[in-house]
Amino acid sequence: MEYTRLPGIPNLLSQYGKAALGSVPVVGGSRDATSLPAKGVEVAGVKVDVANLAAYTGVCGLRLGDALPLTYPFTLAFPLTMQLMLDPGYPVAAMGSVHLRNVITSHRALRVGDELSIRARAENLREHPAGLLVDIVTEIRTGDVGDGNSDDDDDNPATQPAWVQRSTMLSKRRTSLSPAKDAPRPERPAPPTAAELGDPTVVMSVDEAQIAEYAAVSGDRNPIHVSGVGAKAFGFPGVIAHGMWTAAALLGTVEGGIPERARYTVEFGKPVVLPAKLAVYARRGVDAGDPAWTITARNPAKLGAVHATATIEAL
16 A cells, blocks of 8 residues: 655644544545555654653553553554544544454564654445444555655565554444344343452442543544543543553453453443443463453443453564
């Protein structure tokens, strides 16, 4: 795929204004729900702001060190994701899309002093019973990525990505896979008991002030995360935590036990409506072939309510 070189990381606040405008049918036009942007986007020469990294690790409960936490590069790359979603060729409006799944593959650690080149592309548009899914694939390399026509770079070990992320986004709507409106809902399994789950590794609290801080640090000021009115406009009872804050906070429960080369997969479940408590269950793999860790975040008052399920695998 070819990539359009951007002069720098786009401004997220400006992007959200464009996304809000694009969600108004009369003003923003219509999306065809069948196509994807023809090109990806890329930025070179990105450096980590150490003060921002320190604030990020603080609000997520992670250690501050020379190596970047697995989830931190998401904050660097997210404006490129938004740039793709604002492209006229993107199939659905950016506002209202739900982050359903996130897979991060770290082939080698990214470090504070590295000069980073970041690329993003949209692919794999497909139907889902709840709507349309699109994958946003982000790759981060150290150094420059070339001239924007760099599929050839993938064959060179020196320029292969150090960090790759696949974010699966859902745009809710009816599709050919949606059940009939009068179809009976499947019976829900009985929730597990406290005895079956065992003691949580940690019970953490999170409130609107903490998520407002995360929004400032990450730049992700989506109204559902910073405004009660904005959250209700999209069908939530109140402000909800960012899924990637939850993903980062889960990592904090197992730091020190994460493989150097790892794949971190998170399936997002019920939104974390603030204020909230999360009971986090981190279980180390026992048998050969097991993930190094399986981590689940539940509502401690309703153990059947799962906010996120994650695995960490050694590569």
